Amino acid sequence: MRIVVLAGGIGGARFLRGLKSAVPDADITVIGNTGDDIHLFGLKVCPDLDTVMYTLGGGINEDQGWGRVDESFTVKEELAAYGVGPTWFGLGDRDFATHIVRTQMLGAGYPLSAVTEALCDRWQPGVRLLPMTDDRVETHVAITDAGTGERRVIHFQEYWVRLRASVDAEAVVPVGAEQAKPAPGVLEAIAAADVILLPPSNPVVSVGTILAVPGIREAVAAAQAPVVGLSPIVGGAPVRGMADKVLAAVGVESTASAVALHYGTGLLDGWLVDTADADAVAAVEAAGITCRAVPLMMTDLAATADMARAALDLAEASR
Amino acid sequence: MRIVVLAGGIGGARFLRGLKSAVPDADITVIGNTGDDIHLFGLKVCPDLDTVMYTLGGGINEDQGWGRVDESFTVKEELAAYGVGPTWFGLGDRDFATHIVRTQMLGAGYPLSAVTEALCDRWQPGVRLLPMTDDRVETHVAITDAGTGERRVIHFQEYWVRLRASVDAEAVVPVGAEQAKPAPGVLEAIAAADVILLPPSNPVVSVGTILAVPGIREAVAAAQAPVVGLSPIVGGAPVRGMADKVLAAVGVESTASAVALHYGTGLLDGWLVDTADADAVAAVEAAGITCRAVPLMMTDLAATADMARAALDLAEASR
Numbered sequence: 001m002r003i004v005v006l007a008g009g010i011g012g013a014r015f016l017r018g019l020k021s022a023v024p025d026a027d028i029t030v031i032g033n034t035g036d037d038i039h040l041f042g043l044k045v046c047p048d049l050d051t052v053m054y055t056l057g058g059g060i061n062e063d064q065g066w067g068r069v070d071e072s073f074t075v076k077e078e079l080a081a082y083g084v085g086p087t088w089f090g091l092g093d094r095d096f097a098t099h100i101v102r103t104q105m106l107g108a109g110y111p112l113s114a115v116t117e118a119l120c121d122r123w124q125p126g127v128r129l130l131p132m133t134d135d136r137v138e139t140h141v142a143i144t145d146a147g148t149g150e151r152r153v154i155h156f157q158e159y160w161v162r163l164r165a166s167v168d169a170e171a172v173v174p175v176g177a178e179q180a181k182p183a184p185g186v187l188e189a190i191a192a193a194d195v196i197l198l199p200p201s202n203p204v205v206s207v208g209t210i211l212a213v214p215g216i217r218e219a220v221a222a223a224q225a226p227v228v229g230l231s232p233i234v235g236g237a238p239v240r241g242m243a244d245k246v247l248a249a250v251g252v253e254s255t256a257s258a259v260a261l262h263y264g265t266g267l268l269d270g271w272l273v274d275t276a277d278a279d280a281v282a283a284v285e286a287a288g289i290t291c292r293a294v295p296l297m298m299t300d301l302a303a304t305a306d307m308a309r310a311a312l313d314l315a316e317a318s319r
Numbered sequence: 320m321r322i323v324v325l326a327g328g329i330g331g332a333r334f335l336r337g338l339k340s341a342v343p344d345a346d347i348t349v350i351g352n353t354g355d356d357i358h359l360f361g362l363k364v365c366p367d368l369d370t371v372m373y374t375l376g377g378g379i380n381e382d383q384g385w386g387r388v389d390e391s392f393t394v395k396e397e398l399a400a401y402g403v404g405p406t407w408f409g410l411g412d413r414d415f416a417t418h419i420v421r422t423q424m425l426g427a428g429y430p431l432s433a434v435t436e437a438l439c440d441r442w443q444p445g446v447r448l449l450p451m452t453d454d455r456v457e458t459h460v461a462i463t464d465a466g467t468g469e470r471r472v473i474h475f476q477e478y479w480v481r482l483r484a485s486v487d488a489e490a491v492v493p494v495g496a497e498q499a500k501p502a503p504g505v506l507e508a509i510a511a512a513d514v515i516l517l518p519p520s521n522p523v524v525s526v527g528t529i530l531a532v533p534g535i536r537e538a539v540a541a542a543q544a545p546v547v548g549l550s551p552i553v554g555g556a557p558v559r560g561m562a563d564k565v566l567a568a569v570g571v572e573s574t575a576s577a578v579a580l581h582y583g584t585g586l587l588d589g590w591l592v593d594t595a596d597a598d599a600v601a602a603v604e605a606a607g608i609t610c611r612a613v614p615l616m617m618t619d620l621a622a623t624a625d626m627a628r629a630a631l632d633l634a635e636a637s638r
Contacts, residue, residue, distance in 0.1 A: 041420070042422055042426050043417065043419070046633050072391065074393070074416075075394065075415050075416045075419070078413050078415075078416030079416045079419065079420065082416065082417075082437075083440075083441070084420050084423070093393035093394050093397070093412050096397075096398050096415070097397030097401065098397070098401075100362070100398065101401050101403050104360055104361030107361050119401065121402075316408075
């Protein structure tokens with residue numbers, strides 16, 4: 001079975017671990033979000049790709065969900081001693097090595113997709129991990145500065161990590177997406193898929209950014225394979241993260257049904273909501289999307305594998 | 320008193336510490352060798368500048384004479400886990416931060432001299448540290464490969480660190496030196512100096528490379544100030560390092576007098592040899608260079624300060 005998953009960071013990575021556990025023999029291609037990539041200290045950092053790679057490769061810090069386990073922060077402390085920031089982005093020493101290798105390869109002319117493949121040679125994530133694009137896309141967020149009252153446009157990571165989404169996102173723009181091309185293999189994998197899954201990743205800044213690369217949304221909509229998503233909203237709030245803030249920016253309520261309708265019938269064949277949102281099933285089905293309510297909390301590997309099985313079952317049912 | 324010192328790495332740095340101790344109020348400009356600079360992992364590494372900066376700034380690993388004290392090697396281990404080398408160059412985590420800051424600033428368009436000044440803002444070495452040039456110069460060494468018998472040209476660091484000078488250096492070439500220009504401030508400092516000192520650094524790949532930048536040798540030779548050198552050869556062998564190997568490449572014997580004559584009367588006004596080489600004094604003086612024999616082993620700070628005082632005394636005597 002060929003499965004394509006459009007993944008962001010932590011939510012996508014944990015779902016993928018459950019999926020691999022549910023169907024160990026499946027041929028899984030992950031199309032990873034690169035809109036939250038950022039240049040820090042002259043190095044190219046790809047947080048979502050790395051979170052998938054580290055999680056599936058056994059190197060993730062399980063407690064925080066991102067970054068490396070057994071991490072130290074000597075380089076960061078030294079950079080701070082030079083007065084070089086930002087200090088709000090937590091790059092550890094082990095993580096730095098990944099960014100050094102990536103930056104060196106990019107500087108030598110390799111595209112990000114080739115670099116990602118080379119990094120995965122070490123991590124053996126058990127999936128084919130493709131960046132959504134080899135081109136530079138950076139999600140920016142428009143805010144009103146709480147201090148000065150001025151409107152400012154900042155990098156998504158500054159909004160998410162430094163400000164912790166503490167002010168409203170007035171607009172979310174994947175800068176560069178319009179000119180970006182899907183990375184080699186992305187459209188081919190979508191066309192050849194038996195199932196396409198949207199894990200409970202952020203619908204705006206993760207899955208939404210991937211779909212913003214011209215050609216990808218169209219390919220998913222046109223695919224032979226059923227497309228099934230899992231709601232990242234449970235009981236009216238994001239399971240983790242601050243997805244409500246960026247959903248508001250695109251005028252979408254933070255409910256399981258509103259996110260389904262945001263993806264739309266042109267894209268989705270099936271949608272899973274949590275049992276807490278069972279009353280949303282009727283509204284989603286009324287819109288023409290097959291919907292089921294199942295437990296959607298990724299509390300452990302077994303629960304996550306059950307979610308993956310439910311998604312595959314729903315795909316089968318909506319074929 | 321304005322003192323200009325042409326310095327390589329360990330020997331130059333330790334001598335400078337003694338000089339600062341001997342004349343704490345002197346205005347010292349250090350013209351540092353950049354011929355052993357190397358790009359590693361996409362980062363610009365300047366071993367000699369850093370050794371001077373760390374030594375005078377209190378961050379040096381005293382035992383090995385280079386690199387940072389309390390160093391860890393997490394980044395290097397991770398790079399090795401990615402299969403990315405070289406593994407023979409010992410970059411520690413603290414040291415990596417220096418190279419990351421430098422590379423980021425160079426990438427942003429700052430010349431190496433401005434970058435070095437910025438790095439020294441942290442270290443406060445108590446001297447003005449100038450790279451010999453802002454242009455790229457890399458010392459290469461021609462060897463005959465012990466295995467294949469083929470002639471190869473390798474980077475100086477590969478010769479020095481990986482091969483530990485275990486094969487003969489057939490030629491030593493500061494690639495790029497002919498096109499290089501002295502960094503801003505270098506010629507001005509030489510012209511304004513009251514004394515110019517050549518510490519017991521490597522006469523070929525350290526001081527020799529600095530002098531190979533067009534304009535620097537001429538400026539030193541033309542300077543009003545007396546020029547005094549300290550022999551890096553004691554009792555027919557280098558005090559440390561493998562200077563004999565690269566002296567042989569330029570046809571110079573590893574003796575205290577031969578090195579003085581290699582620098583030449585056009586450059587040197589005075590020359591200090593070790594008391595073990597007292598019999599060399601006559602030969603050096605016969606060539607027209609004032610010469611004295613004093614203890615030249617930098618065993619501790621007091622001994623090194625005595626060497627610096629002896630050099631300044633000799634400068635005064637040869638004025």
